[in-house]
Amino acid sequence: MYISEVRNERVIKTEIESVVFDGQYDVLVSGLGTAGSMAAIMLAENGLKVLGVEAFNCVGGTATIGGLQTPYFDTPGGRYAAIDGVAKEHHRLHTRNIIESRKLEFERLILQRGAQIWYESSVLGIYMEHDTVVGARVLTPEGI
Numbered sequence: 032m033y034i035s036e037v038r039n040e041r042v043i044k045t046e047i048e049s050v051v052f053d054g055q056y057d058v059l060v061s062g063l064g065t066a067g068s069m070a071a072i073m074l075a076e077n078g079l080k081v082l083g084v085e086a087f088n089c090v091g092g093t094a095t096i097g098g099l100q101t102p103y104f105d106t107p108g109g110r111y112a113a114i115d116g117v118a119k120e121h122h123r124l125h126t127r128n129i130i131e132s133r134k135l136e137f138e139r140l141i142l143q144r145g146a147q148i149w150y151e152s153s154v155l156g157i158y159m160e161h162d163t164v165v166g167a168r169v170l171t172p173e174g175i
Contacts, residue, residue, distance in 0.1 A: 036156035052166045056082040059167050061154045064092025068137040075144035083148045084169055090137045095130055
């Protein structure tokens, strides 16, 4: 087994004897922007155990966090339209702008589908056995 990490803009592979993992997941989604959030939702809907790792303190990505009114790269319809429909109703009743409602709706759907979210966290490296990913090294507010 080895860990693969990026250091000084180079991929470094280090052989290791063994590692104990804190949890077991089918999929780790690194980054919960609009695409990562949708991936986490759909993977969890299909019965996979999902962990979403997000560097920021909310889902939705830089477009949502930055307050852009037209996220999703102007992709019309589909699941995004359904999320925006709920977000607009929530905004009408509870928030100052739709962006806050959009973040809340993405988060609600991710958690409702059974996925977990680790906020303010980053993937530092991946553990490999041959060509298979078997784990991840993640920096969280509690440590590595």
